[in-house]
Amino acid sequence: MKKHGPIILLFILLIFPLVVQNSYYQHLVIMVLMWVIIGSGWNLLAGYTGQVSFGEAVFFGIGAYTSGLLFKHFAISPWWGVLLAGPIAVLLTLPFGWISFRLRGAYFALVTLALGEVFRLVAIVWESLTGGMVGILVDTTFVSKVPYYYIFLFIALLRIASTTAVINSKWGYYFLSIREDQDAAESLGINTVKYKMVSLNLSAFLTGIAGALYINYMGFIDPEVVFSLHDISIMAILVGIVGGVGTIYGPVVGAFIMVAVHEFFRTGFFGLFKGIASLTGSDFMTTVAKYVSEAHVLGFGVLVIFVIMFLPNGVVGDWKKITAKLLPKRDKGGIS
Amino acid sequence: MEVFLQTLVAGILKGGLYSLIGIGMTLIMGVMGIINLAHGQLMMVAMYITFALSSFFGIDPYISLLVSMPSLFILGMAIQKYIMNPLMEVDSILPENQVLMTVGIGMVLTEIARFIFSSNYKSVQTSYSNATFFLGAISFSVALVIAFFIAIGFTVLMFWFLLKTDIGRSIRATAQDRDAALLMGVNSKKITIITFGIGSSLVAAAGTLLIPIYYLFPDIGGPFTRKAFVITILGGLGSTVGAIFGGITLGLAESFGATYIGMAYDDMIGLIIFILVLLFIPGGFKRFTKI
Numbered sequence: 102m103k104k105h106g107p108i109i110l111l112f113i114l115l116i117f118p119l120v121v122q123n124s125y126y127q128h129l130v131i132m133v134l135m136w137v138i139i140g141s142g143w144n145l146l147a148g149y150t151g152q153v154s155f156g157e158a159v160f161f162g163i164g165a166y167t168s169g170l171l172f173k174h175f176a177i178s179p180w181w182g183v184l185l186a187g188p189i190a191v192l193l194t195l196p197f198g199w200i201s202f203r204l205r206g207a208y209f210a211l212v213t214l215a216l217g218e219v220f221r222l223v224a225i226v227w228e229s230l231t232g233g234m235v236g237i238l239v240d241t242t243f244v245s246k247v248p249y250y251y252i253f254l255f256i257a258l259l260r261i262a263s264t265t266a267v268i269n270s271k272w273g274y275y276f277l278s279i280r281e282d283q284d285a286a287e288s289l290g291i292n293t294v295k296y297k298m299v300s301l302n303l304s305a306f307l308t309g310i311a312g313a314l315y316i317n318y319m320g321f322i323d324p325e326v327v328f329s330l331h332d333i334s335i336m337a338i339l340v341g342i343v344g345g346v347g348t349i350y351g352p353v354v355g356a357f358i359m360v361a362v363h364e365f366f367r368t369g370f371f372g373l374f375k376g377i378a379s380l381t382g383s384d385f386m387t388t389v390a391k392y393v394s395e396a397h398v399l400g401f402g403v404l405v406i407f408v409i410m411f412l413p414n415g416v417v418g419d420w421k422k423i424t425a426k427l428l429p430k431r432d433k434g435g436i437s
Numbered sequence: 438m439e440v441f442l443q444t445l446v447a448g449i450l451k452g453g454l455y456s457l458i459g460i461g462m463t464l465i466m467g468v469m470g471i472i473n474l475a476h477g478q479l480m481m482v483a484m485y486i487t488f489a490l491s492s493f494f495g496i497d498p499y500i501s502l503l504v505s506m507p508s509l510f511i512l513g514m515a516i517q518k519y520i521m522n523p524l525m526e527v528d529s530i531l532p533e534n535q536v537l538m539t540v541g542i543g544m545v546l547t548e549i550a551r552f553i554f555s556s557n558y559k560s561v562q563t564s565y566s567n568a569t570f571f572l573g574a575i576s577f578s579v580a581l582v583i584a585f586f587i588a589i590g591f592t593v594l595m596f597w598f599l600l601k602t603d604i605g606r607s608i609r610a611t612a613q614d615r616d617a618a619l620l621m622g623v624n625s626k627k628i629t630i631i632t633f634g635i636g637s638s639l640v641a642a643a644g645t646l647l648i649p650i651y652y653l654f655p656d657i658g659g660p661f662t663r664k665a666f667v668i669t670i671l672g673g674l675g676s677t678v679g680a681i682f683g684g685i686t687l688g689l690a691e692s693f694g695a696t697y698i699g700m701a702y703d704d705m706i707g708l709i710i711f712i713l714v715l716l717f718i719p720g721g722f723k724r725f726t727k728i
Contacts, residue, residue, distance in 0.1 A: 147531065148530065148531070151531070153536070153537075200715075200716060203716070204715060204719075206532065206533065207471065207472045207533060207536055208670075208715065210472070210533060210536055211472060211666055211670065211711075211715075212711075212712060212715055214663075215663075215708045215712055216712065218704070218708055219705060219708050219709065219712070222702075222704055222705040222708070226701050226702065226705070330659070331544075331659075335540060338537065342537060346529075346530050346531055347530050392552060396548060396552070398548050399548035399549070399552070401541075401544060402541050402542070402543075402544030402545035402548060403541075403545060405540070406520065406538065406541040406542065409527070409529075409534050409537060409538050409541065410520070410523065410524065410527065410538075413527045413528065413529030413534060414529060414530060418530075
């Protein structure tokens with residue numbers, strides 16, 4: 102089962118839009134795939150290389166704005182932006198890394214947070230270039246969600262495959278050694294700045310593409326959406342830590358959980374409270390339904406506190422701990 | 438010249454309040470070695486307490502300091518005791534777990550405030566909210582001047598506490614060398630709990646003092662958390678004197694930025710100063726003052 106898990110999952114994902122025609126569910130899975138791309142990027146930089154970044158939104162946003170600005174100023178199809186977003190995000194890692202990689206630990210976290218906020222504020226203030234808070238509107242190419250689905254799926258698979266390849270290569274071991282002890286890694290002759298940069302580049306490239314795909318898919322961006330600290334940078338962190346820091350499939354599970362929790366709250370437990378309210382006709386339940394639908398951030402907050410306290414390595418990292426708690430104890434020989 | 442002086446005065450007055458926010462943060466950072474990204478959110482809680490007292494019972498914001506500070510002291514101690522201290526024993530890959538935890542706490546606090554008070558902007562109008570007096574051609578906001586002097590009072594009190602009392606000395610000892618302090622018989626767990634409480638109540642004081650001149654909404658915490666860590670890094674980690682300089686510097690930078698560059702840039706200026714300080718004077722002002 103363990104061996105075939107990824108193949109079965111891939112098969113399900115490949116046939117999913119053909120089986121489920123409902124565009125709402127298709128949208129949800131597209132969001133999961135997008136978060137797999139972003140969350141895995143964060144995980145490569147933070148989980149494997151130990152650089153906990155609060156600035157993932159910089160690369161997502163720059164990807165989205167690459168696409169959007171090309172369309173806005175030169176009327177070039179935003180799809181060309183998808184091709185350009187990756188290289189531009191990588192180009193941006195040069196100043197980003199130059200500033201942030203000389204700092205460690207919590208300082209690194211703070212400076213990436215500050216850089217992310219600077220980008221958001223610049224995008225808001227520089228109205229002649231970005232349109233400021235008005236945002237950028239582009240025409241979406243397809244009405245159906247299926248083409249977008251397969252594009253996101255392709256990039257997500259690329260992300261998983263490239264992460265797996267990198268982690269099992271020499272680079273992966275360099276990354277891990279930097280995470281475990283940067284000074285020791287340096288003293289063994291590993292150019293830590295270079296490999297942190299490599300990790301950031303790999304992380305930023307596909308995250309930038311995800312940003313460009315986002316504007317093609319949604320048709321609209323503004324600085325508060327794509328450069329958002331809470332909705333992008335911190336969400337990426339949550340995807341990483343809920344799923345499992347430093348595991349390949351952690352962000353996949355994390356993305357699924359986060360999108361599920363988000364929708365769970367947004368729809369008021371899938372319409373449960375609204376249903377009760379309309380059945381009983383009580384005003385109280387209507388109010389509760391309204392509050393619950395706005396409470397997804399509260400859900401995230403409680404989830405992150407719970408996960409850090411009890412599952413510090415995330416759902417995937419602590420999977421054994423969960424199964425040991427939930428399932429009745431079996432003989433050691435019974436577990437294969 | 439008048440504009441310049443006016444901006445200078447506004448910056449220094451605002452800086453006094455920022456120092457109070459920064460001292461709370463720097464104490465927590467010094468003793469626990471973590472960055473409390475829920476600091477602004479704690480301030481937001483104190484502001485809502487003040488707002489509730491004023492709108493339901495008509496209590497003056499300055500009197501409600503007596504309520505908001507103890508409540509936040511208890512809240513801070515509870516957070517440290519039941520969430521942060523147990524976390525120290527949790528084994529995980531990333532040592533930054535505690536920072537991430539404070540992010541989670543901040544989110545929960547913000548959303549609870551949104552639940553109770555909704556997202557609408559609130560403000561407390563007092564008789565002195567818009568009052569001003571003039572010295573020469575320069576106008577002073579009465580509420581801001583009062584806030585500035587109360588903030589200075591708290592800062593002086595804090596220094597006396599840190600320098601002269603037993604608990605204060607234990608806090609400084611723990612900040613300097615946790616293990617050595619432990620060997621000298623300091624109960625470092627208790628000290629961390631008390632420190633978090635004190636840090637929270639100082640930021641609560643800042644929040645309550647801001648209420649008569651500021652507006653209030655649940656997301657106000659985020660920007661103030663950012664200001665708090667900018668101040669702390671400016672001043673140098675764990676340095677209380679540095680936090681005062683950092684607060685005043687940020688206050689001045691923001692008010693000069695707003696006057697001479699543009700209102701929209703006031704948040705950005707703080708962050709850019711922050712990045713420049715980290716790059717060029719990584720120890721902050723602590724390098725110059727040595728305290």
